[in-house]
Amino acid sequence: xxxxxxxxxxxxxxxxxxxxxxxxxxxxxxxxxxxxxxxxxxxxxxxxxxxxxxxxxxxxxxxxxxxxxxxxxxxxxxxxxxxxxxxxxxxxxxxxxxxxxxxxxxxxxxxxxxxxxxxxxxxxxxxxxxxxxxxxxxxxxxxxxxxxxxxxxxxxxxxxxxxxxxxxxxxxxxxxxxxxxxxxxxxxxxxxxxxxxxxxxxxxxxxxxxxxxx
Amino acid sequence: xxxxxxxxxxxxxxxxxxxxxxxxxxxxxxxxxxxxxxxxxxxxxxxxxxxxxxxxxxxxxxxxxxxxxxxxxxxxxxxxxxxxxxxxxxxxxxxxxxxxxxxxxxxxxxxxxxxxxxxxxxxxxxxxxxxxxxxxxxxxxxxxxxxxxxxxxxxxxxxxxxxxxxxxxxxxxxxxxxxxxxxxxxxxxxxxxxxxxxxxxxxxxxxxxxxxxxxxxxxxxxxxxxxxxxxxxxxxxxxxxxxxxxxxxxxxxxxxxxxxxxxxxxxxxxxxxxxxxxxxxxxxxxxxxxxxxxxxxxxxxxxxxxxxxxxxxxxxxxxxxxxxxxxxxxxxxxxxxxxxxxxxxxxxxxxxxxxxxxxxxxxxxxxxxxxx
Ligand SMILES: Nc1ncnc2c1ncn2[C@@H]1O[C@H](COP(=O)(O)OP(=O)(O)O)[C@@H](O)[C@H]1O
Ligand SMILES: [Mg+2]
Numbered sequence: 001x002x003x004x005x006x007x008x009x010x011x012x013x014x015x016x017x018x019x020x021x022x023x024x025x026x027x028x029x030x031x032x033x034x035x036x037x038x039x040x041x042x043x044x045x046x047x048x049x050x051x052x053x054x055x056x057x058x059x060x061x062x063x064x065x066x067x068x069x070x071x072x073x074x075x076x077x078x079x080x081x082x083x084x085x086x087x088x089x090x091x092x093x094x095x096x097x098x099x100x101x102x103x104x105x106x107x108x109x110x111x112x113x114x115x116x117x118x119x120x121x122x123x124x125x126x127x128x129x130x131x132x133x134x135x136x137x138x139x140x141x142x143x144x145x146x147x148x149x150x151x152x153x154x155x156x157x158x159x160x161x162x163x164x165x166x167x168x169x170x171x172x173x174x175x176x177x178x179x180x181x182x183x184x185x186x187x188x189x190x191x192x193x194x195x196x197x198x199x200x201x202x203x204x205x206x207x208x209x210x211x212x213x214x
Numbered sequence: 215x216x217x218x219x220x221x222x223x224x225x226x227x228x229x230x231x232x233x234x235x236x237x238x239x240x241x242x243x244x245x246x247x248x249x250x251x252x253x254x255x256x257x258x259x260x261x262x263x264x265x266x267x268x269x270x271x272x273x274x275x276x277x278x279x280x281x282x283x284x285x286x287x288x289x290x291x292x293x294x295x296x297x298x299x300x301x302x303x304x305x306x307x308x309x310x311x312x313x314x315x316x317x318x319x320x321x322x323x324x325x326x327x328x329x330x331x332x333x334x335x336x337x338x339x340x341x342x343x344x345x346x347x348x349x350x351x352x353x354x355x356x357x358x359x360x361x362x363x364x365x366x367x368x369x370x371x372x373x374x375x376x377x378x379x380x381x382x383x384x385x386x387x388x389x390x391x392x393x394x395x396x397x398x399x400x401x402x403x404x405x406x407x408x409x410x411x412x413x414x415x416x417x418x419x420x421x422x423x424x425x426x427x428x429x430x431x432x433x434x435x436x437x438x439x440x441x442x443x444x445x446x447x448x449x450x451x452x453x454x455x456x457x458x459x460x461x462x463x464x465x466x467x468x469x470x471x472x473x474x475x476x477x478x479x480x481x482x483x484x485x486x487x488x489x490x491x492x493x494x495x496x497x498x499x500x501x502x503x504x505x506x507x508x509x510x511x512x513x514x515x516x517x518x519x520x521x522x523x524x525x526x527x528x529x530x531x532x533x534x535x536x537x538x539x540x541x542x543x544x545x546x547x548x549x550x551x552x553x554x555x556x557x558x559x560x561x562x563x564x565x566x567x568x569x570x571x572x573x574x575x576x577x578x579x580x581x582x583x584x585x586x
């Protein structure tokens with residue numbers, strides 16, 4: 001406990017890094033998964049290759065990805081963009097199927113009605129399909145957020161600063177205080193992500209809380 | 215005017231859903247497409263707004279080939295109503311109704327004003343304006359669906375079984391209001407249903423389709439009931455078509471008998487008949503009583519209310535039904551304001567039917583033509 005009180009500022013700095021490395025890929029990953037998920041729905045032949053194919057990316061061990069990416073991207077090993085890219089890959093891996101399924105769950109008669117009223121395909125996507133897909137996409141985002149918060153810590157092994165450093169540091173010194181603080185901080189961060197996603201989803205779906213027929 | 219000219223739709227896989235359909239839906243009229251499930255009604259309807267493209271043939275709208283029009287423009291000029299309304303669950307009633315005006319670029323204020331106007335027109339209370347579709351009953355959702363289709367005041371309405379998913383009482387109410395609305399608006403309507411009763415009630419003309427998407431007969435309702443063109447149509451129109459055809463025959467002058475009437479609160483002393491008719495202060499019939507069973511004053515709960523009441527100016531079917539359903543066997547006939555004018559017995563109505571001109575016979579050179 002005294003260790004934590006002595007290092008509050010350090011832990012906070014690491015937490016900010018952690019939020020950045022886990023959070024930004026979450027947003028970029030969603031923006032990439034939306035068109036990919038849409039394509040998987042639009043062209044039924046793409047559904048299986050897309051969902052299975054992108055899903056497979058998630059099985060690449062994170063350490064391997066952190067180490068391989070510099071070679072592929074031409075970045076330096078200590079560059080934070082390696083971690084950002086890797087986390088984006090994992091987010092996309094989780095969200096392509098989510099987005100495709102969320103869009104697939106939009107009732108057909110609602111889509112038909114939209115088309116019949118003269119929505120262009122593009123406009124229909126943003127005005128009707130996407131809003132109705134929010135609850136399912138939000139559920140997928142919550143899983144991806146927790147996953148990102150946890151995986152990012154592995155980047156400590158290649159020396160990228162974030163909460164994971166507390167683990168390597170504690171391990172190297174056989175000193176448990178940083179490890180416990182790091183675990184607690186990761187937990188709090190994951191919870192915070194979860195709450196933010198929930199809050200945003202609630203804001204976007206007032207219709208979901210309007211009870212049934214009176 | 216919507217004109218189908220030799221329209222065929224063959225789906226990938228080979229199903230011919232609509233086979234060489236030629237049909238004219240005149241302006242300001244309700245044209246009903248009716249037939250058993252799978253006979254190509256929905257396909258026909260959706261070819262009009264090009265949600266489905268015909269394999270061959272053309273569909274013109276007031277002389278313009280729909281294939282040459284921009285799809286989104288074509289659709290924004292046609293209201294479309296479907297079975298479960300297909301409302302947007304994430305938009306309020308007001309926003310749902312304002313959908314097409316917004317697509318057309320109207321500003322918020324004008325759209326909202328129009329949406330409020332339509333809510334009133336279709337009989338939706340203002341309190342529903344800010345509700346979501348999940349908070350409405352099926353009948354209310356269907357009203358919103360109709361209002362949404364009418365929002366930009368399109369000349370054409372396409373309706374695909376709009377009243378099929380609500381219970382019979384609400385359905386009848388929606389049908390009546392729909393007819394009243396159409397009297398006001400005079401839209402060109404293409405209406406799809408599998409329910410022949412609905413077709414007969416709503417249609418100015420009826421197109422009966424058979425499975426395989428072939429037009430079996432096109433006629434007005436009275437003609438269809440009297441002259442089904444073949445066994446399929448006769449079967450589809452139903453067994454009691456002779457009785458139902460009376461719906462389209464005006465009542466001639468009937469030999470009405472005056473009726474001894476009583477008021478609520480009166481006693482039945484000195485009334486000799488088996489049954490006596492009770493009316494209110496305005497001479498509107500309330501129900502029948504059996505005087506010899508009444509001791510003391512007549513009270514509302516004593517009334518036998520099983521008999522139907524027919525308007526003297528209504529169709530013959532109403533007069534016959536009034537006689538058949540009356541416990542006294544005397545059918546109650548009222549004027550247009552609902553006041554009693556007299557009673558009539560079933561055999562007298564039947565005499566009137568016998569004496570009325572026989573329904574016209576089919577024109578042998580053109581058996582599908584509406585009687586004119
Ligand atoms: N998208 C489609 N692909 C293949 N066949 C279809 C499709 N839509 C409808 N059909 C077939 O076309 C026929 C007519 O369908 P439809 O127009 O929906 O009939 P209805 O509305 O009268 O019930 C049916 O045999 C149906 O199975
Ligand atoms: Mg159908």
